[in-house]
Amino acid sequence: MSYIKLLSNLGFDSDPFAKTNADEEDRLVRYFISPPFFNAVYGDPSSPKSAVVFAPRGGGKTALKRRIEIASLESNFLCVTYNDFNVAGLKLAQIDANYHLRNIARLVLVAVITAASSRGAALTNGQKHILFLLTKEHLSEIDRTTLNSAISSIKNFGDKAKEAWNMLTGPIGVVINAVLAKVGVGAAEIRRFEGEGGTVGSYLDQLKALYSISSSIGYQSIYVLIDKVDETAITGKASKSYEFIASIVSDLQLLELPGFAFKFFLWDLLLDDYRKLARPDRVKYYQLKWSDAQLTAMLSERLKAFSSDAITSFDEIIEDSGKTSDPDQVVSMFAQGSPRKMIRICKEILDQQSELSSAVSQISHEAFVGGIDSIAASLSTEEFDPQQLRDMKRNRRVDFTIRHVYLNVFKFTQQAGMNKVKSWEDSGAVEFLGTIKDTQGAKASNHYGISNYLLAKHVCADLPVFDFIERKIRRCPKCEVVVMRDWDLLNEHLCQSCQADVLA
16 A cells, blocks of 8 residues: 555556556557657558567567557558467477468458458358358367457457457357358358368468458458567577577568568567578568667656656656756666666666655655665566676676686686686677777787676676766767776776777
């Protein structure tokens, strides 16, 4: 109850930071900030084009997908989302193009049946026969859970249209016959079609037939949105995630299928593998990156959405003690391009204030810095190996050389030092910056820096947040990216982005 009381005291009608999954956010439209390429990804439904979007985990892929789903409610294209992958009992080697195309064909079939029923479409005898054959092929032997998943994948219709399925009970065969009846395929026609037989053709042929039916009832195109590829039980790693989806994300015959637009929302660590087979001249791909300014704007819109526009910045609900400088910019910087991370940081700050006192109308400096420290520890523990964290804390630098690691910190061989830093690099904890001399007259040594700002803060846990920023953070005067170095040890470095000189 204390947390709810705090939200009310601060001026919120409910928790702005309760959810980090865009699929669960009812007010997304209020605070969605379009990336520069949103219109290109959304495309023109009258001339649909496939596209691929890459972003880090928590980088806004699902929010972008969700925005297209919402647009479909008032647009003239059928929209299905393919993100529920049943991989129970399957190995990665068994996931091929047929696995995906079979699933997609089933989703599109359910969408077309729903659309025809909703619009009261008068289908031709040939169209009814096709729907009968496809229904028999894809729906006659599935269980209710799989059917419900297919129904949920349709994004054009509200709950009322989907109730046409949910109200039907009994064995699947009975349900399917009842659904076919809603599009004009009665018992007599089912018996006739059974006698006539027929084949459904390849999966591509099936999709073409379904598009033809959807077009005849007034839809310009069919959008298939593919998301959460890296969240299955068999795809945790980037290489496995790419292998899982490679058979269709590189299939130009599928991606250029007339009337269809396949929109992929993929983890950015799949990009290197994708580029080996990519044809950007045929299918464009985009990298979703949020600037600090965009995240700050996103935070502002989120705060407004949960306060009836009364709160426009975090600064407005931070006590004016003079200790907490530019809180919105600090949150956006530590979020490092991740909307999800930004939400979690803010949530932790509010949790800290709730623990200190909920009977306040502003967040204290102690809650703000405590929230940053707490989320830095939590996310570092979630994302990195415990032994790596211990080693980096022992190193206690945000930038360093191989020579420093093996000679000054661990006092072992050069090869052992190289192996240790390589393991940090492979995990995404550090990045290669170039070469640098540790001391005047020494040979140049490979130079690395911690790539995750919250991890760096955790490594320097004894430094209060604003002392950490003062000692470790600078902005490049040329390109304005954050340059995180041990400025208290060396007062000049090159920007890792544009190679400009940056001074302490």
